[in-house]
Amino acid sequence: MTLDIPNLKDFDKRLRDEAHEEPSLEVPQDPPSKHTQIIAIYGKGGIGKSFTLANLSCMMAEQGKRVLLIGCDPKSDTTSLLFGGKACPTIIETSTRKKLAGEEVAIGDVCFKRNGVFAMELGGPEVGRGCGGRGIIHGFELLEKLGFHDWDFDYVLLDFLGDVVCGGFGLPIARDMAQKVILVASNDLQSLYVANNVCSAVEYFRKMGGNVGVAGLVINKDDGTGEAAAFAKSVNIPVLAAIPQDDDLRKKSANYQIVGSAASQWGSLFVGLAEAVELAPPLRPDPLDQDGLLALFDSKDTGGDIVLEPATDTDMRGKNAVAKASLEVVYDDA
Numbered sequence: 444m445t446l447d448i449p450n451l452k453d454f455d456k457r458l459r460d461e462a463h464e465e466p467s468l469e470v471p472q473d474p475p476s477k478h479t480q481i482i483a484i485y486g487k488g489g490i491g492k493s494f495t496l497a498n499l500s501c502m503m504a505e506q507g508k509r510v511l512l513i514g515c516d517p518k519s520d521t522t523s524l525l526f527g528g529k530a531c532p533t534i535i536e537t538s539t540r541k542k543l544a545g546e547e548v549a550i551g552d553v554c555f556k557r558n559g560v561f562a563m564e565l566g567g568p569e570v571g572r573g574c575g576g577r578g579i580i581h582g583f584e585l586l587e588k589l590g591f592h593d594w595d596f597d598y599v600l601l602d603f604l605g606d607v608v609c610g611g612f613g614l615p616i617a618r619d620m621a622q623k624v625i626l627v628a629s630n631d632l633q634s635l636y637v638a639n640n641v642c643s644a645v646e647y648f649r650k651m652g653g654n655v656g657v658a659g660l661v662i663n664k665d666d667g668t669g670e671a672a673a674f675a676k677s678v679n680i681p682v683l684a685a686i687p688q689d690d691d692l693r694k695k696s697a698n699y700q701i702v703g704s705a706a707s708q709w710g711s712l713f714v715g716l717a718e719a720v721e722l723a724p725p726l727r728p729d730p731l732d733q734d735g736l737l738a739l740f741d742s743k744d745t746g747g748d749i750v751l752e753p754a755t756d757t758d759m760r761g762k763n764a765v766a767k768a769s770l771e772v773v774y775d776d777a
Contacts, residue, residue, distance in 0.1 A: 479594075482658070482720065483601040483615040486627035487637040491663035492516075494696045495627055495686070496602050497524040498703025499720065502713040504559030505704055508597040513586075514564040515579055515612070521602040522555070522562045528699040531555050533566025534582045550589060558701065561596075579614060605637040616644050616655045623658040623725045625683065630662070630670040632740060639736055642678050642728035649727050656725025659683040661716065670739050677735065678728045684716040 486492045493514070500512045514521030522531050534553045541548050554563045565582035583591075601621065604612050615621035626641055628634040638660065645657055659681040662671040666688045675682050686692065692709065695702050703713040742748045757764045 479596050479599055480623065480721070481599045481601070481615070481621040482623045482625055483603050483621040483655075484625045484627060485603050485605045485637070485641045486663075487605050487634040490605075490627050490629060490634045490637075491686070491696075492602050492605075492627045493521045493524050495661055495663060495716075496521060496600050498701060498709075498713050499716055500525070500560045500562075500598075500600055500703070501558045501701050502703040502710070502717050503598055506714075506717060509595065510560050511594065511596045511599045512560055512562040513599065513601050514562070515582070515601050515603045522564050524696070524699055525557055525560060525562050525701070526555070526699075531562070531564060533564040534585055535566035535578050538581075538585055548585065548589065553589075558704075579612060583614065583620070605641060613644055616641075616648050616653065619654050621655055623720075623723065624655060625658050625720065626660045626680075627663055628660060628671050628674070629664045630666055630668045632670075632736065632745060635671060635674045635739065636736060638674065639678070639730050642680075642730040645728055646730055654725070657728045658720065658723035658725060662686065664688040673739050674731075674736075677731055677739070680726055680728055681719075681723065683719040683723060684712060686712065 484492050484496055493516075496512060500510045503510045512521060512525065523529065532553060534548075537552050538548055541552070554561055556562070565579055601615055603615070616624065624641060624645060626638040628638040642657060645653075645655055648655060657678075657680045660671065660675045661683050662685040664687075665671070665685040672682055672685075692702065701707075702709040704710055705714070737745050
């Protein structure tokens with residue numbers, strides 16, 4: 444009978460090897476069937492995600508769309524811009540306070556309105572006291588309890604930190620919670636590095652059977668040097684809008700002023716962005732490797748021409764280095 448029992452060590456090894464294999468075939472993708480467009484926006488911290496989304500959401504609402512804006516960054520700066528600098532209670536802190544009081548969280552405790560836009564912040568733990576990604580997961584669990592899947596919106600816009608290495612921040616991509624991803628970047632290597640990381644995450648989950656795609660790139664603080672546009676072309680995604688590096692925009696953003704309105708001189712820019720976001724299909728990107736990213740820039744600016752020089756054991760030991768007798772056997776010539 445023992446011959447019928449599989450070798451467990453071999454079985455375990457086979458499972459581990461299989462888990463590390465990349466899927467070789469493209470999984471058939473079904474078109475999204477849900478009326479609501481759920482769009483996640485990603486980018487490097489400080490690159491202008493909140494500025495872009497707050498103004499985009501106001502323009503969409505001005506055009507008669509029902510829009511829900513959800514801030515998913517522990518800094519909670521998305522709604523601050525929408526509400527003129529005023530911070531609204533976050534879902535995380537409100538949930539904690541209500542739980543301690545033995546009360547249930549209601550919509551009015553966490554969702555607020557301005558300019559026709561409905562908005563809320565997930566929030567996060569206090570500094571050094573928890574995992575931001577875990578806070579995101581907890582926040583979405585609470586949203587589901589509040590009836591998230593039954594809400595009637597044309598657009599749900601999610602403002603996410605670009606660090607998708609963390610499972611919490613990668614939630615919309617990993618769990619097909621969104622149909623589209625929008626990237627925000629500028630003409631600098633670090634913001635494009637983050638954008639490329641998001642493309643890598645999208646590509647990975649598409650291989651695993653996911654449906655989320657990248658709608659395109661918004662170039663913020665565009666100084667006209669062209670690196671971000673070259674990146675978009677290299678990874679096969681469109682540029683949805685180029686927001687110029689302009690002192691008027693900088694001042695208005697710093698003062699929490701909304702420019703995504705027909706009454707603003709910048710209104711036409713956000714009209715174009717709203718139209719592009721609505722129509723852009725979720726594309727499968729082709730992420731670059733590190734050398735490919737560096738190639739977008741002049742090598743004198745990035746160090747792209749540097750050749751790696753291997754260190755030696757003597758280098759590592761420094762003043763503690765001791766010459767050792769060689770074990771090589773040398774034979775005299777016959």
